[in-house]
Amino acid sequence: MPLASAEIIAVGSELLGSSRVDTNSLYITDKLAALGIELRVKSVVGDDRGDLAAVLRQALARADVIVLTGGLGPTDDDLTRDVVSEVLARPMTVDEAIAGKIRARFARRGLDMPEVNRRQAQVPAGALVLDNPNGTAPGLFIDHDGKTVVLLPGPPREMQPMFDLVCRTQLAVRAGAERVYRASLFITGLGESHVEQKAQPIYARWREAMPPVSTTILAAMGQVELHLSVRDADERRALSTLDAVRGELLQALGEHVYSTDGRGMEEIVGELLKARGLTIAAAESCTGGLLMSRLTDVAGSSAYVRAGVVAYDNADKTALLGVPADLIAAHGAVSEAVAIAMAEGVRQRTGADVGVGITGIAGPGGGTKDKPVGTVVIAAIVPRQPAYVRTFQFIGARTQVKFQSTQAALNRVRRLLE
């Protein structure tokens, strides 16, 4: 019987507080769905043996694959290994190879392995050990009475590559022929209800097609996402169906769609800059460096990111960017004239081809009747085109205004370069 259903159990009392959500399950859900394995239930359990054992027992009674994340650390709280060993009645032994690897990992940083880390070398009988190149806790993969139990570390950067490998190898072999194929469109500059209005007639029709296409619309900070999925054993048919739906949606939503392959705005803009052999520099006030930080989150961005200036103080807009003090006095720091002067200034002082200027009021203080909190002016200058400048009115808390401002600025650079 191929594996068809799954259950995810996130372990850790910290995930039961009000300040954290389990996001690992989203990543795992996606990867499982790609293998045609559907999630039935997901749970978060604290560091409590009895609760974890009960939840695990119930999951084993219901699902084919049980993925547990977290609780593999070296401390007393970390009881996932112990509970799995007990519930599956597979006694633990210490795997000296793992202990050696953990010791070597500490040694590379000039440290001795603390004694507590030996716990991480314990392995239930019959478990396959999953190597963790990014941390001390190895994962475990267990075939048990036709079920599959996977234990993964909690930190996403350790969990993700480990689970990727499991999906490509052990789980791929055990899954059925049907796969789920997905596509997404990221839209910015249009609200959720406007996207819905334009897209709904299209996806209502495709929902009835063969194979049927499922659509989820999701409003996120600074963008709306449309997620499409098709479940099919025939890969070519699935992909051509997705292509057709995507084509119709692109037609309906036009220039507002900035990405059709899951890449973020900063990657899209980076690709465009690289393709055109251009460099970029930004002069930021209210966004405080977030635009530059987003651009430089992309590997290889040093090829096109020149420099940035964060000029919070008006005197620094003059000293670092050459914005004339009397221009600021005449128009105010949050004005189209100053935004353009900032973009020009950073372009000239760095020699970058593309210049961006952002000035505004992120809040919660600093708003006035004429320029309330959320007022942000964005200027963008690219070679051989007139300077762009526009005043936006964003809604939300300080960090949301910051993010939306950088999103609008990057989107404008994208549209000017396209």
Next chain:
Amino acid sequence: MPLASAEIIAVGSELLGSSRVDTNSLYITDKLAALGIELRVKSVVGDDRGDLAAVLRQALARADVIVLTGGLGPTDDDLTRDVVSEVLARPMTVDEAIAGKIRARFARRGLDMPEVNRRQAQVPAGALVLDNPNGTAPGLFIDHDGKTVVLLPGPPREMQPMFDLVCRTQLAVRAGAERVYRASLFITGLGESHVEQKAQPIYARWREAMPPVSTTILAAMGQVELHLSVRDADERRALSTLDAVRGELLQALGEHVYSTDGRGMEEIVGELLKARGLTIAAAESCTGGLLMSRLTDVAGSSAYVRAGVVAYDNADKTALLGVPADLIAAHGAVSEAVAIAMAEGVRQRTGADVGVGITGIAGPGGGTKDKPVGTVVIAAIVPRQPAYVRTFQFIGARTQVKFQSTQAALNRVRRLLE
């Protein structure tokens, strides 16, 4: 017996996808904690009768309060009411008063009530109906064999006011005199295992005290968090217990503790700058503006944030910061000499009191044998103290190296100012 433990079940297949998370549970958790009711497990279940019944039965066996959200709509998918009725063996009757309210709600919008909405007027025997001023689905409150079962609608704007009222009334009466009190310590510059080694003897002892103190240790990016909680009917005793534990942990962990009240590093540094009447400026290379962006995430930061320069390109380190080109040629861009020159340069050009310089290799490319990916040099200059500079070796992906670098730099500014 007062209600002490809770379980939250979010119902809806859409919450099992990879693009949505249940956030209602965070709101509910907070409100329950204030009443001394602790969350043991939370789950997300799809629109499946069998799964929901099984999860509910298990929750009833374990917790005093079970809060279910979602699945109260008018369609066949909405099965929370039915399943609760069946599991608690409380047959349903149609409540004509509810049907009337729903009909009136439609009438106000000039519409007839669709027949399907009559489902929403069904009430399990003995249930108290919770009015929903913001939607059609009423909530339900059921006392059952010493347990409490609460059914709430899924949309947050309907769920929140309804649950607030339940907490102030029905649950307040049924909760005990005990409340949960919390404290936290945020630590940076020490790994999880090392924090554990220093802290474990302390919290092992307090776990046996009266009242006992629970501790959770949590490794997050760039920091380790210790969360303490005490459950007690005596507020003064609880708070003085937390004070005592916190004092001992501070003693053991010393300067590595940067926050004891939940505030983030950027807020702590901001408070110190404000208290000392100092301004700050940063010259960033590999962190690409993230340091400035973090500092400016704090409301009111314009009082002490002067300016920042992101100098990715070596030519810009010279042009924007005055770092001598021959210094870069002699030592390399990633060197202690250049980091200090960057900090000095940004301080001089902006007139800020505190200057930070960060230069390094965020990866994945750009590493060499002598200076591998993750090599980051941090310099910090504060008034009347010798310049600080140190070379770090961070582990992780690009954005993690960036974050850890800003964390280490901010932490150093904190320690220089304290």
